[in-house]
Amino acid sequence: MGLIHIDLFTTLDGVAQAPGGPEEDPAGGFAFGGWQAPLLDEVVGEQVKSGMAGMDALLLGRRTYDIFAGYWPHADGEIARLFNRLPKYVASHRTPALEWAGSTLLGPDVIAAVRELRDRHENTHVIGSLNFVQTLFAERLFDRLTLWVYPILLGSGKKVFADGVVPTNLRLIEPVVASPKGAVFQRYALADGTPGVGDMSAVGQEG
Template identity: 35%
Template sequence: MKLTVHTFLTVDGVMQGPGGVEEDPSGGFTRGGWLVPHADQDMGKIVDGWFARAEAILLGRTTFVMMRDFWKQITDPDNPAATALNGLPKYLVSNTVTEPDWNDTTVLSGDGVLAEIARLKERPGGELQVHGSCRLARTLHEAGLVDEYRLLTFPVAVGAGKRLFTAEAPATGFRLVESASTSAGATYAALAPTPFTTGGIQAVDGKEQLVEG
């Protein structure tokens, strides 16, 4: 399976609490809900397209609990996100949750979690999708296990908060796979990791010339 990470971001890179103040107030974060004023049908189509490709869902504990408590209430058969999240196999990375209480959920715990995820990727099928799950997404990025990042960035900056790419993260290049924009001003980019490269600018015969490192 292809491992894909799906994240809502502010323009200053924060992914914490997009849907509401109560969603993730850890660290004293009080600016949750920044996505809501910018949600529209274009965003909905992009997100529905994500879930249409899902074969299984991989979540960290905080996101799992938040999603479980909300999406178990949504029984509309015409809602692609609810259909996927409630019906597909789910994998929860947690050392504290032993009874996940959500249909078809397997708990992954202990020191061998990354190896288990790597084995899941070896299975045939569609996509193993991570949604939110900041700490897990960072760990997968650092381990080089992510095949594609799908980032939906909204026209708002909130300052401090949890970020997908931290100062400690490894340097990575990306290749643009697909992109779109919404009527509310959000921008979408699907990115495949590539090796990190550098370059420079030189003056050659009176002209600027880019030089790859």
């Protein structure tokens, strides 16, 4: 069975809206579109490229797909060549025209369609697509979660973990690494069960 990877850039207070530019997602009057740009460095760039090893499909929400389709077909470089040759799957409530070569609209039962992708591809990556990611979280329909957490607070904006996230265990699978400009790389695997509870009042009372 293949893996579904979710890759997100987020602030320390969990905002993942529009990291790439002012026009990416101004919903709700969001005033900080492009917040990631001043904090990029070579370490994050190499981590992103390394994480794409073995990627054989893209799974995107409609807004992210439109942004990517408007940029990557006209770009050059390693990432552009990869994205342009990969199959692209799009989750949308509508029936948009998908003009980027290799693009397919998922059927009306998006959850079933995503599960089928695991049988078709080894490593399907969801990049950005924050609204769609909430569905994957709610259904526990992912296998890897990679976060780049940046040392800024924005106070408002769409969050990585919004209402509807179900209690879930994760397991850290790579060492946490901080880049020169403070982005903290964290990669997790979905783990079995739900979070346990205990009583901290007993700590330190033994003996």
